[in-house]
Amino acid sequence: MHCFTYREDPDQEPRVALTPGTAARLKRLGCALYAPTGVGSQSHFPDEQYVGVTFLQSTTPPPEARILLKIQPPTPDEIAGMPKGATLLSLLDPFRRKELLPLLAERNINAICLEMIPRSTLAQKMDVLSSQANLAGYAAVLQAAREIPTILPMMTTPAGTLQPARVFVIGAGVAGLQAIATAKRLGARVEAFDTRPVVEEQVKSLGAKFVKIDLGNTGQTHQGYAKELTEEQISRQREGMKKICGQSQIVITTAKLFGRPSPILVTSEMIAAMQPGSVIVDLAAETGGNVEGSRPNENVRTANGVLICGTTALERTVPQHASEMFASNVAHFLEHFWNTETQSLELPEDDEIIRATVLTKNGQVVHPAFST
Numbered sequence: 228m229h230c231f232t233y234r235e236d237p238d239q240e241p242r243v244a245l246t247p248g249t250a251a252r253l254k255r256l257g258c259a260l261y262a263p264t265g266v267g268s269q270s271h272f273p274d275e276q277y278v279g280v281t282f283l284q285s286t287t288p289p290p291e292a293r294i295l296l297k298i299q300p301p302t303p304d305e306i307a308g309m310p311k312g313a314t315l316l317s318l319l320d321p322f323r324r325k326e327l328l329p330l331l332a333e334r335n336i337n338a339i340c341l342e343m344i345p346r347s348t349l350a351q352k353m354d355v356l357s358s359q360a361n362l363a364g365y366a367a368v369l370q371a372a373r374e375i376p377t378i379l380p381m382m383t384t385p386a387g388t389l390q391p392a393r394v395f396v397i398g399a400g401v402a403g404l405q406a407i408a409t410a411k412r413l414g415a416r417v418e419a420f421d422t423r424p425v426v427e428e429q430v431k432s433l434g435a436k437f438v439k440i441d442l443g444n445t446g447q448t449h450q451g452y453a454k455e456l457t458e459e460q461i462s463r464q465r466e467g468m469k470k471i472c473g474q475s476q477i478v479i480t481t482a483k484l485f486g487r488p489s490p491i492l493v494t495s496e497m498i499a500a501m502q503p504g505s506v507i508v509d510l511a512a513e514t515g516g517n518v519e520g521s522r523p524n525e526n527v528r529t530a531n532g533v534l535i536c537g538t539t540a541l542e543r544t545v546p547q548h549a550s551e552m553f554a555s556n557v558a559h560f561l562e563h564f565w566n567t568e569t570q571s572l573e574l575p576e577d578d579e580i581i582r583a584t585v586l587t588k589n590g591q592v593v594h595p596a597f598s599t
């Protein structure tokens with residue numbers, strides 16, 4: 228089967244959906260691999276490292292391509308250039324980019340939406356949201372550490388003792404737990420809060436303190452996501468976090484709600500009580516933000532000298548490892564659904580992962596969340 232990997236727009240996306248390592252894995256399956264020249268250059272994978280990949284001058288897939296690999300959702304022009312009947316694996320941002328779905332259906336593309344990989348043990352190895360969130364959590368701490376005017380660890384020198392920085396992580400899912408672990412490694416004093424009670428043990432096992440705020444019934448969905456809080460619960464949460472925010476030099480917010488805008492958890496009033504030079508990294512900035520006044524991809528300095536960083540997709544700051552993990556998730560998907568006898572990809576309709584991820588097929592939008 229012919230497989231084409233897109234070169235992403237270098238102004239927006241340094242990652243690549245195929246690495247030299249995953250190219251070798253897909254070759255072993257029997258794929259014939261094609262890519263435009265420079266496909267991995269932004270992630271520092273030169274063409275020479277891609278053994279067995281045929282490089283093309285064109286950025287459009289050859290007509291024989293049956294599998295298309297991408298990271299960012301395709302543009303309408305890219306969709307128009309896709310071979311009819313091909314299977315696309317990509318992030319598709321389907322809740323915000325609904326207009327792409329009829330275009331993909333019209334082109335008869337089997338569109339696999341990588342954000343919709345279910346949170347099952349079986350599908351964990353294909354889960355791009357988790358693999359990228361891990362890196363974003365790590366990178367958020369590094370960004371904050373660069374921006375605060377102090378160091379993170381306690382340091383005792385003949386000149387005196389510097390106290391460790393206090394870090395408060397709001398939302399201890401995949402990104403939050405990695406942020407906690409990274410801040411601990413750098414020697415900070417770390418506290419964290421999450422509405423899912425099951426997280427308390429995980430936070431403690433990383434050596435951080437779990438902040439207790441009584442919100443009544445919270446819980447999680449069967450997919451492991453947080454449930455939306457009531458207005459009353461959110462204001463109780465804000466009240467409970469106010470003092471800790473005021474004492475922290477770094478606040479990292481990661482509280483997202485799948486498919487819905489993120490809740491505002493850190494208000495202007497709470498920010499006004501923080502010390503000058505403190506830094507808030509809002510990892511939810513792209514989906515509405517957890518922090519009042521945060522703006523996607525901007526750093527905002529408040530009147531009292533607090534820096535709010537709304538950097539989105541921080542995993543892009545470590546593109547080589549982010550590509551390695553993303554591409555490996557994609558390769559796991561292909562390996563899982565590969566028929567070794569026919570040397571082709573098979574997407575059984577009754578499979579749980581296929582039902583969750585296929586958005587368009589046979590000229591139709593087929594996913595129940597998007598078909599009308």
Ligand code: NAD
Pocket residue numbers: 345346347348350351354356357360397398399400401402403420421422423450451452453456464481482483484485490492
């Ligand atoms: P996410 O990105 O949707 O949310 C991040 C965190 O924010 C979550 O822990 C959530 O509980 C928390 N949150 C939401 N609203 C909040 C609020 N008001 N205040 C404080 N925190 C709030 O979630 P995620 O990080 O992708 O994953 C959450 C959990 O799902 C993980 O911890 C993991 O246990 C599970 N998971 C399982 C799999 C799998 O089994 N394949 C894959 C990924 C995640």
